[in-house]
Amino acid sequence: MKTTRESELRVTSGQRKEEKVFLVIALALAVVAGVGGWIAAGAFSHPEQGQGVLPDRERTLGDFSLTDESGRTVTRAELDGKILVVSFLFTGCSLTCPEISRRMAEIQQLTARDPDVRLVSLTVDPRSDTPPVLAQWGARFGADTNRWRLLTGSKTVLHGLIAKSFLSQDNGDPFNSMPGNFTGTERIAVVDRHRRTRMYFDGLRHETAAAVAAEITQLRAEP
Numbered sequence: 001m002k003t004t005r006e007s008e009l010r011v012t013s014g015q016r017k018e019e020k021v022f023l024v025i026a027l028a029l030a031v032v033a034g035v036g037g038w039i040a041a042g043a044f045s046h047p048e049q050g051q052g053v054l055p056d057r058e059r060t061l062g063d064f065s066l067t068d069e070s071g072r073t074v075t076r077a078e079l080d081g082k083i084l085v086v087s088f089l090f091t092g093c094s095l096t097c098p099e100i101s102r103r104m105a106e107i108q109q110l111t112a113r114d115p116d117v118r119l120v121s122l123t124v125d126p127r128s129d130t131p132p133v134l135a136q137w138g139a140r141f142g143a144d145t146n147r148w149r150l151l152t153g154s155k156t157v158l159h160g161l162i163a164k165s166f167l168s169q170d171n172g173d174p175f176n177s178m179p180g181n182f183t184g185t186e187r188i189a190v191v192d193r194h195r196r197t198r199m200y201f202d203g204l205r206h207e208t209a210a211a212v213a214a215e216i217t218q219l220r221a222e223p
Helices: 002-044 096-110 129-140 154-166 208-220
Strands: 064-065 073-075 083-088 117-123 148-151 186-193 197-202
Touching: 064 154, 083 096, 083 208, 096 117, 096 186, 096 208, 117 154, 129 148, 186 208, 197 208
Parallel strands: 083 117, 117 148
Antiparallel strands: 064 073, 083 186, 186 197
């Protein structure tokens, strides 16, 4: 009986040691993951100390025919020769999208006297973001419809345009709930007068509006 009791005690003690080791390992992994996530978030939220980020490859604004918030057709030809500030919209998004639209509103204010600048917001969810929905969204953020166009249309056209001209898609991520599986939708892109996507800025940063305005000034000085 004593031997059995000692065996039980040894087993219990061993189990407790294993549980302690497991907890220590789990805690260490959580800390590493947390630190790694914090570093990754910091690196993305503060790219190059708040400066712009270059495109992953050469990207040029493709041809398109889309519909704005008033129901009017808008083509690329209408925007040729302009410097464009482009954001990506999903009105069903309640956290990041309003913040990005606030940045766009700030950029609109900073470029109010720049006739060569146009703002464009492309929805990634055209099924939900119809012209009336976009009109309400634009009014919420004070969009000047002569200078800031909110565009919807065919899903095929929109997603093809965004993938070609601006953002990558991660179709292998089962947890990506963004329509079109786009990554980096919080970015604001600047397109030069020759339709080349030149720089991305983090739309969640308060200083982005001023950084975009400075980028526009530099592009304007180019031939």
